[in-house]
Amino acid sequence: MDVNFSELLSADCIDLDLKGKKKREIIEEMVAMLVRSGKVRGGQSVVEELIEREKEISTGIGKGVAIPHRLIRGIDSSLIGFGRKKTPVNFDALDGSPVDIFFILLGPEGSANTHLRLLSKLARYLHGDEFLGALRSAQTPREIIDIFVREETL
Numbered sequence: 609m610d611v612n613f614s615e616l617l618s619a620d621c622i623d624l625d626l627k628g629k630k631k632r633e634i635i636e637e638m639v640a641m642l643v644r645s646g647k648v649r650g651g652q653s654v655v656e657e658l659i660e661r662e663k664e665i666s667t668g669i670g671k672g673v674a675i676p677h678r679l680i681r682g683i684d685s686s687l688i689g690f691g692r693k694k695t696p697v698n699f700d701a702l703d704g705s706p707v708d709i710f711f712i713l714l715g716p717e718g719s720a721n722t723h724l725r726l727l728s729k730l731a732r733y734l735h736g737d738e739f740l741g742a743l744r745s746a747q748t749p750r751e752i753i754d755i756f757v758r759e760e761t762l
Contacts (some may be wrong), residue, residue, distance in 0.1 A: 609677065611686065611722070611725075611726065612756070612760045613688060613726075613729070613730065613745070613756040613760070614753055614754075614756040614757045616686060616687065616688045617688050617689075617690060617752070618645065618753075619644055619749035619753070620641075620749075621641055621645050621687070621688065622643060622689070622690045622691070622749035622752050622753075622755075623638070623641055623689075623691045624638070624691075624692050624746070624747075624748075624749070625691070625692070625693075626638075626691040626692060626693045626710065627649045627695065628649040628693075628697070629667040629697055630697065630698075631642070631656075631697075631698075631699050631700065632657075632659060633664060634674075634681065634691070634693075634697065634699070634710060635658050635659060635662075635676055635689065635712070636655050637656055638689050638691050638710060638712040639651045639654050639655050639658070639679070639712065640655075641689055641691070641715075642687060642689050642712065642714070647683070647687050647715070648682075648683065648687065649682060650682060652679075653716070654680055654746070657678050657680055657720060658676045658677075658678050658712070660726070661677070661678050661759060662676065664747065665730060666700040666701060666702060667699075667701060668699040668700055668701025668702060668703075668707050669685075669701065669704050669705070669731065669734070670701055670703035670705065671705070672679055672696055672701075672705055672706065672707050672708050672709055673709045673710070673711075673734050673736065673740070674701065674707045674710050674711070674728065675710075675711045675712075675713055675727065675757075676711075676713075676715040676741065677702075677711075677712070677714065677715075677723070677727060678714060678715075679698050679714075679715045679716065679717050679718075679719060679720060679723055680714055680715075680716070681716075681717050682712060683715075683716050684716060685716060686713070686714065686715045686716070686719065686722060686723065686726055687712075687713070687715075688701060688711060688713050688714075688726075689711070689713075690709075690710070690711055690714040690716060690743075690752055691709075691710040691712070692708060692709055692710070692744070693708045693710075694742065695705075695708070696708040697725075697726065700729075707745055708744070709734075709740065709744065711750045711762075713726060713727065713730070733756075735758050739755065739759055740756045743755060744754070
């Protein structure tokens with residue numbers, strides 16, 4: 609089963625103007641977006657699980673990108689949300705750089721293999737400067753989805 613991000617990502621799970629200034633605020637904002645979309649229930653427990661994950665090691669992977677992620681109880685399939693900040697924030701990224709691009713990736717408990725495949729695929733995409741540049745310059749949620757469609761057809 610090869611899942612495409614363009615199929616997982618929906619416009620109601622994309623925020624091109626995140627307001628949070630701290631790691632917790634960003635995570636809360638991203639989870640709230642997934643709750644509003646109807647894809648997640650129990651938002652506060654999801655926030656706490658993601659914060660616990662961040663205590664293990666930061667999901668700020670470098671190049672201005674963070675991917676808070678976790679396997680959680682109560683969801684049926686993998687979920688992804690995208691957020692962008694106009695002004696990058698400290699997210700304790702591994703390379704020390706501030707972060708302006710955020711993905712939240714949630715998977716159901718027991719789906720570790722699928723979760724790792726999705727993380728690996730996303731990391732490969734994010735390695736490309738052209739892909740990252742397109743994410744930073746997109747003006748609408750539809751453009752973000754289209755960026756993934758293009759990447760997935762290469």
